[in-house]
Amino acid sequence: MDRVKQSYLQIHPKDNVLVALRDLEKGTEILFHGAAFILKDVVAAKHKFTIDTLPKDSNIYMYGVLVGKINFELEAGSLISVDNLRHASEGYKLGERKLHWDKPDISSFIDKTFNGFHRSNGTVGTANHWLVIPLVFCENRNVLTLKSALEEKLGYQVESKDYSDEVDELIRKYQSGASVDELLNIDLSNAKANKSNSRLFPNIDGVKFLNHDMGCGGTRMDSDALCGLLAGYITHPNVAGATILSLGCQHAQASILKAEIAKRDPNFNKPLYIFEQQVEGTEQILMQKAIKSTFAGLTIANKQVRKPATLDKLCIGLECGGSDGFSGISANPALGYLSDTLVALGGSVILAEFPELLGVEQELSDRCIDEATANRFMHLMTTYNAKAEADGSGFYMNPSPGNIKDGLITDAIKSAGAAKKGGTSPVTAVIDYPELANKPGLNLLCTPGNDVESTTAEVAAGANIVLFTTGLGTPTGNPITPVIKIATNTATYNRMPDIIDINCGTIIDGEETIQESAHRILEYVIKVASGEEIPKAVQLGQDDFIPWRRGVSL
Template identity: 80%
Template structure:
């Protein structure tokens, strides 16, 4: 049953601002907690306005936490913006353990399964990919050469428009003498999408080519971290095997990669082929060996078939990007409820993006299972922010122009809403990049807020599906793990249906509750994990992969 859509909402009882759920005009009369007052300004949907008069330096609270301080006096019913509000957040210290939480009702999902690829180490993949990876950027061209040789012939080219028909149409009009104005007016809507060839290996979902710009020339810490990240992908349950191209003289040595693989999986038994160009000699020799090995490896990977697995084999990465003022009200808390559901079912959840946990450190550290885990979280937060400050950019500079335009005025406002993705269960582990974070329960993983860097890291940490909320819209995907995009508002979902999978704007519209949305999302996740549904990012071939240089990235 559709519920009445509200005009505004107070997120937490201690908040001293309200959030507009639709555009409100100047003079609109607010009726809140027995008092009535008119709005002093027009307030756009997603933005905030004051409940009472606030003096200069007064604290502003949202989600029950400090999110900023006033730069000037403002009256009751005035809009909050970057001119009158600055970032502020509470300090944090070692507190008492707060491990009691209310488990959600998961009776409808008890005994449910998904069809996945079972690996010898006990993990289960939601996909079955082969990887081709360079250990250093010097091998990027060779990786692209392999891609050109293999992808189309094996039936793995992206099933989407390549837009060559549109270019052909424009070329024809240009040769016929069309003017610039006529070219701009050409109707290209009838151009056809390219067709996908039949896959030679039906049980292999893809051959993925992961180019990057690292491996040498930077710090040893970065090259070592790269080897750890790549090891996370090679040992990932969604990966059947890999072909590695090495130049030979770079910092990121094959021996380091092998050690990192052994750390993550001591009994690693997937096919792994490593070729070093400086040993092989000619490019032709290198490429012919790599092609033969990859093809042979694919025949092994193709023997894998999907089999039922319990839901505790799911490891969900939580991500948000292109966030807006509704993110912390609709999609993020829906993922938080789903996170609690999955934890109650024995599964794993990864909450990352440490710059977007600024202001909620106390709550999260108090939820850590012991003081050692809490201490690690606080240390990582403090050292990360201190490094950012030393380089002239603290966490307070995280919000993007799009975030600010759509209501996320300070980093603390953005963070308080972003943290809702993690639900309410205890934090079982705090993990530094690029280590595994797939322990049953809620894991905190230190990554930047950068969407692609963080998603790349979450997958290396073990996430076999990523749930990604967005208010403004983003095409972000991942080469090996399905990325489910969830819109925080109906307008964006309807505007960008080619890149967004699910709509959580239904919560804002009064069409469903947060628990109802969470159950709907989990049903979709099961279908994606079983290979029954392809996410929009997979359909578009959105294989975003950016390793994190351990400098400042917010």
């Protein structure tokens, strides 16, 4: 693959717009396919401009697919913006199977392994966690009480920056009569960081507390889905056992949770302790039992150690958030190549965020291994979008202000770039939230485009690593699965090194090919899966966890 080092780029031969790879001034001469034209507007990096003069209502194509229609005639060299482009995308129907794909060369990884935690059901964890979970929001306070009692004493309190010194300095300056301008310009660069205690259980990566606001008072569908989601976490290969707190009278019953666990792992044998407050009586009795059982469970979990595992035991969740105009030509295609590599090795990947697959439904449905799988994908897309429109917000309203500012003008533009994370391999399964992804290959998982809801769901489906691309920057993480943050551009990577792990802006800068970047990311994944590297989201304790209410969430 050739390196990119130019000022603008045509992504697909069918495209009738070019992408600016750097800021281009008005009046810049553009040379393309032997013709020359002048830019009519300033075009910031990541944004698009027309190649030819286009009449009103002309189609705009990117990534080879329809992404919008123009509102009025545009001359060649005109900036594409929200003022002159409206959403449009192609329809889709059941088509012929298109299952041929060019498998990447896997010789560099065929014999590689990672050191993980082997579970009795054959899965392998990239971490070893204990969970404390409320079945209903009524138990959130008790979970927080357990967290206060256990986390610091066991050495799992996140090492974080202590900003009390800065506050003390501001108080002193204020009391001495400092003005507002003086307060705003005080140098507070000498802050000290807290040090966490050493871990009592060295083979356990963390005790994680998954508070939420569900379990009762909503629809039975949502409480049942919550039990499925929590079962996905309890049976996850990154989890050694769990303590569950239930009030007793809520919709999300312990019996439903147990049934969901059995559905995912019929021979489930991890330590699992469930306590109902209405049965135990006083809070003190409940908490003492929970603490004793959790501590005993941790002594069992601590006996597990990392052992070598082949790369087919990896299940990688593919996610993007804070996307920009470079996402679809740098980080996302790199993940696509990595996805194809892992599939060729026998592993599995999960592509989610269904609102961000708008406009590429035909390609993905044609890649499904059989018609039943294709029909399920189209059905989930159709019904989800119909529910969104019924609530006044169709998929076409998905792009955020940040997306639009950085070049993703319509949802179809955003979706065409987001889908690149899924590579080119056949779709082996389509799964609905909160089901388990238990087939090798590319799995499509129905989730919202919301970063945290989608990441939460991918992990419940079995992802033991999440690769998360971002153009604008985001700190999103997960309680039990390492989330590796990948920048689409060098400027964001340099500006936010505290939350981003890998830079794919090297592709835009012409320093690296997509294949080289994919190989570099996969090497890092192996180190993270082995516990040798700790991603920034894990270091920061970014334990984001939001169950999806099946009411519309885009």
